[in-house]
Amino acid sequence: MQFARFYEGVKLAVHWIRKLKSTVVVTMLVMLIGSANSYATEQPNKDKFEEFKYSKNIKIRVSDFSQAVKLFHWLDLIKLTEIGTETINAIETSGHQLTILHSSSALLSAGVTGAPLSSNLTNGVGEDVYIKFYLDMDDHGTNCVLAMDGKQYIEYTAIQNLFHELSHARHKMKGTWLYFDSEGQAIREENIFRMAWAEYKAKGKVATRIDIKGIEKPVKRGLLNCPVKYVAN
Ligand SMILES: [Zn+2]
Numbered sequence: 409m410q411f412a413r414f415y416e417g418v419k420l421a422v423h424w425i426r427k428l429k430s431t432v433v434v435t436m437l438v439m440l441i442g443s444a445n446s447y448a449t450e451q452p453n454k455d456k457f458e459e460f461k462y463s464k465n466i467k468i469r470v471s472d473f474s475q476a477v478k479l480f481h482w483l484d485l486i487k488l489t490e491i492g493t494e495t496i497n498a499i500e501t502s503g504h505q506l507t508i509l510h511s512s513s514a515l516l517s518a519g520v521t522g523a524p525l526s527s528n529l530t531n532g533v534g535e536d537v538y539i540k541f542y543l544d545m546d547d548h549g550t551n552c553v554l555a556m557d558g559k560q561y562i563e564y565t566a567i568q569n570l571f572h573e574l575s576h577a578r579h580k581m582k583g584t585w586l587y588f589d590s591e592g593q594a595i596r597e598e599n600i601f602r603m604a605w606a607e608y609k610a611k612g613k614v615a616t617r618i619d620i621k622g623i624e625k626p627v628k629r630g631l632l633n634c635p636v637k638y639v640a641n
Contacts, residue, residue, distance in 0.1 A: 457510070463500055469509040475543035479508060482567050489604035491597065492571060495578050502581035504536045511540035518542075518551040518569055518626040521576035532583040539573045551626035552634035554618045562615040563634040564626055567605070572598045595619035 459469050460476050462483055470476045486492035499506055514520055519542075523535040542550060549569050552561040575594040579585040586593040599616040606614035615636050618624055 462508075463496075465500055465502070465504065466496075466506045466508070469507060470543060471510055475510050479541075479543060479570075482570050485567050486571050486574065486601070488608055489601060491600045491604050495571070495574050495597070498578045499574065499581055502534050502578075504534050504581040506536075506577050506581065507538045509538060509540055510543040512542065512544075514540040515542040515545075515550055518549075518564065519573040521573045521580065523580040528583055529580050529585040530583060530587055534581040534583040537577045537580045539577055541570065541573065545569075548629070548634075550629055552629050553626045554623060555636060556616045556618050558618050558620070558623060560615075560636050561627065561634055562617065562636040564617075564629075568598060568602060569626075571601045575601075589621075591621065591624055592619040595624060 457469050457471050458473065458476070459467055460480075461467055462480060466483075468476060468479055470479070483496070487496055511520070520540040521537060522540070523529060523537040526535060527533075528535050545566055547566050549563065549565045551564045551569065553564045554560070555562045572594050575597040576585075576590065579590075579593060595617050596619055599619075602616055603614050606612075
């Protein structure tokens with residue numbers, strides 16, 4: 409049925425090309441083939457996702473089960489450190505809901521933590537929070553960040569990246585978010601996590617991250633490939 413419509417369309421277009429030989433008609437033909445092709449292929453359902461509960465108030469929303477397995481594993485690894493347990497406990501006793509969801513757009517920014525912008529973020533009350541995270545990454549993560557020396561790029565593994573977002577989430581859910589220094593707040597805690605993870609992995613050296621406003625932004629891995637790797641995941 410769709411092919412017949414497509415075939416009739418092509419016949420009609422060829423007829424008009426012969427008659428007019430105009431470039432406008434060639435453009436029309438290209439558009440017609442494009443639309444026939446979109447009829448023939450299944451459109452992805454962007455709303456298709458599954459939800460799971462990690463704990464009473466931590467919900468995750470993923471597009472396939474393997475993402476859920478990966479995320480649960482990372483959360484469990486984070487909890488092996490003291491600051492990781494403290495952060496997740498603070499989230500779980502905040503009285504608010506955290507939703508961690510897979511998002512392809514989060515690849516660009518290496519994670520986004522959001523909440524309604526209200527005085528509750530800073531007055532000790534807190535809000536419900538979401539973390540958008542690119543869950544198709546592997547353990548190495550997708551980005552690098554600047555080291556404390558402001559020159560070298562260091563690793564930003566999946567659990568370092570996730571911990572950083574959990575730190576934002578914790579403070580937004582507890583109402584202890586530093587509006588004017590929210591990145592600094594998360595990076596300082598991320599550095600404690602980096603050191604705790606290095607200790608857990610019995611590594612002596614650890615690279616920590618700079619928290620000077622404006623230069624702390626993560627950069628995409630690949631070209632740089634995070635040259636400094638003191639701590640393996
Ligand atoms: Zn951040």
